[in-house]
Amino acid sequence: MANxxxxxxxxxxxxxxxxxxxxxxxxxxxxxxxxxxxxxxSKYYCKFxxxxxxxxxxxxxxxxPRNPEGKYHVPYxxxxxxxxxxxxxxxxxxxxxxxxxxxxxxxxxxxxxxxxR
Ligand SMILES: [Zn+2]
Ligand SMILES: [Zn+2]
Ligand SMILES: [Zn+2]
Numbered sequence: 001m002a003n004x005x006x007x008x009x010x011x012x013x014x015x016x017x018x019x020x021x022x023x024x025x026x027x028x029x030x031x032x033x034x035x036x037x038x039x040x041x042s043k044y045y046c047k048f049x050x051x052x053x054x055x056x057x058x059x060x061x062x063x064x065p066r067n068p069e070g071k072y073h074v075p076y077x078x079x080x081x082x083x084x085x086x087x088x089x090x091x092x093x094x095x096x097x098x099x100x101x102x103x104x105x106x107x108x109x110x111x112x113x114x115x116x117r
Contacts, residue, residue: 002040006033007075010057026060028070038077045080046073047115050097066100068110078117086113 003012004019008026013019016035024033036056038044044059045052048066053059056075064073076096084099085092088106091113093099104113 005036005040005056007036007056007077008034008060008070008072010055010060026070026072036075036077038075038079041080043080044075045096047076047096047100048074048110048112049100050095066110066112068112076115076117078115084115087116088114 003014004016005012006019006024009024011019011022011033019033019035022033023031027034043052043054044056046059046064048064051059051062051073059073059075062073063071067074083092083094084096086099086104088104091099091102096115099115100112102113103111107114
């Protein structure tokens with residue numbers, strides 16, 4: 001069985017229940033690890049700024065200039081696409097970093113576009 005990774009810190013475990021039973025130092029909303037839903041990838045992109053890294057733990061260890069809820073990068077859960085669409089307003093761009101660099105008129109949680117999965 002594939003490992004499950006925490007989306008906030010990259011900790012891994014063989015089961016969701018063991019993972020979510022552990023406490024997470026980087027979860028901005030709670031105290032426990034939260035499973036990353038996007039599966040294993042060769043590269044992970046931050047959904048707020050488009051920074052990429054080959055591991056979740058390295059990605060989430062960096063501070064994110066565009067994360068409205070926390071301090072760190074958060075891995076994008078969708079697959080790599082040729083076009084990314086903002087989940088709030090439907091704006092499109094060919095890269096996550098360009099999309100999230102734009103100001104979103106409909107995002108009530110932050111200022112920037114956020115890619116839909
Ligand atoms: Zn964690
Ligand atoms: Zn980021
Ligand atoms: Zn938008």
